[in-house]
Amino acid sequence: MNKAPVGVFDSGLGGLSVMKAIRSLMPNEDLLYFADCAYAPYGDRSSQYIIERSESITRELLLRGVKALVVACNTATATAVNDLRSKFSLPIIGIEPAVKPAAAASKTRAIGVLATTRTLTSERYRDLVKRYAQDSIKVVSVPCPGLMECVEAGAWESLHTLSLIHKYLEPIRRANADQIVLGCTHYPFLTKQIQALAPAGITIIDPSLAVAKELRHQLSLIDGLNETDHEGSERFLISGEAENHRSVVELLWNRPVQLESIRD
Numbered sequence: 001m002n003k004a005p006v007g008v009f010d011s012g013l014g015g016l017s018v019m020k021a022i023r024s025l026m027p028n029e030d031l032l033y034f035a036d037c038a039y040a041p042y043g044d045r046s047s048q049y050i051i052e053r054s055e056s057i058t059r060e061l062l063l064r065g066v067k068a069l070v071v072a073c074n075t076a077t078a079t080a081v082n083d084l085r086s087k088f089s090l091p092i093i094g095i096e097p098a099v100k101p102a103a104a105a106s107k108t109r110a111i112g113v114l115a116t117t118r119t120l121t122s123e124r125y126r127d128l129v130k131r132y133a134q135d136s137i138k139v140v141s142v143p144c145p146g147l148m149e150c151v152e153a154g155a156w157e158s159l160h161t162l163s164l165i166h167k168y169l170e171p172i173r174r175a176n177a178d179q180i181v182l183g184c185t186h187y188p189f190l191t192k193q194i195q196a197l198a199p200a201g202i203t204i205i206d207p208s209l210a211v212a213k214e215l216r217h218q219l220s221l222i223d224g225l226n227e228t229d230h231e232g233s234e235r236f237l238i239s240g241e242a243e244n245h246r247s248v249v250e251l252l253w254n255r256p257v258q259l260e261s262i263r264d
Contacts, residue, residue: 002224005030005235006215007066009057011042012152013245014186015072016252018095019234021208022070026216026225029232032066034262035249038240041148042075043116043184050118054080058088060237060262067224070215071095072185074115078122091218096128097183098207103133105203106179110138112172114194115183117143125183140175144168144184151186154248156193165190165197173199180204189252237262 006029008019013035022031034057036042042050054076058069068091071077071084077094085092097119102111111133119125120141133139147168150161172180180202182188188206195204219225226232235258238245242259249257 001227002067002219003030003226003228004065004067005032006068006070007032007034007061007064008070008072009034009036009061009076010073010185011036011053011076012040012148012186013037013248013252014148014151014184014189016249017185017188017206018070018072018208018211020253021212022215023232023234025209025212027232028226028228028230030226031232031234032061032064032237033234034061034237034239035245036239037152037245040152041116042073043118043145043148045118047079050076050079051083054084055087056264058084062088062090066090068093068215068219070211072211074183074185075118078119078124091215091222091224093211093215093218095185095207095211096124097181098205098210099128099139099181100132102179102181102205103137106137106177108176108178109136110140110175110177111179111181112140112142112169112175112177113181113183114142114144114147114168114187116148117145119183138175138177140172140177142168142171144187147190148184148186151189152248154251156190161190162193162197165193169194169198178202182206234258235260239264
């Protein structure tokens with residue numbers, strides 16, 4: 001048994017969708033979340049930039065004693081997770097678009113993927129499509145610039161947000177896709193809005209629970225689960241001025257939180 005916290009990071013606040021799934025599955029674990037808001041968004045940054053930020057955040061979380069790391073960012077996973085695993089000796093769990101289950105479930109033989117430009121142009125994403133969908137499934141990959149910022153601003157119901165969602169769903173609608181993969185951890189917070197604007201009966205796939213299950217599995221392999229009866233705690237580290245983000249963090253997490261500013 002290991003009572004050390006689990007570290008979770010994202011370029012911003014979207015990774016809280018993954019942390020919610022972790023909390024639901026593992027109520028005893030202490031969680032330490034790092035939102036790299038001062039350096040976000042990652043979606044249109046260079047690979048080297050994303051790798052350097054990911055390494056810096058990992059070192060910060062290791063200084064705080066984390067026993068495992070969840071890269072709750074599709075862009076950072078696609079770009080930096082292999083680098084992190086080669087340099088740091090702790091379980092590192094990434095997240096990637098759920099192309100495999102979407103392809104397996106599709107009856108129309110077409111699926112849509114909403115993600116950042118960087119995720120969709122990554123070698124890791126191309127390999128996913130090649131392995132699970134290239135021959136028999138049409139994959140409509142839609143870059144969604146601006147959508148992450150709508151979540152970060154808490155503007156879920158704004159006309160601008162709804163207009164972006166409508167625009168990004170159009171190629172998926174034209175392809176008669178019956179599955180939508182949320183390829184950015186910010187997008188699950190817009191599930192209600194996406195469902196309302198998407199074709200009737202379409203299935204939306206959020207991989208957050210799969211990531212939580214993989215974390216639990218990896219911790220079990222190293223006897224790292226916290227099996228005490230205490231209720232797990234959460235702490236939130238934010239690069240830049242943390243208080244500027246309090247209202248949105250508490251909106252996403254749905255209760256008051258403990259914030260700490262990280263300046264480097």
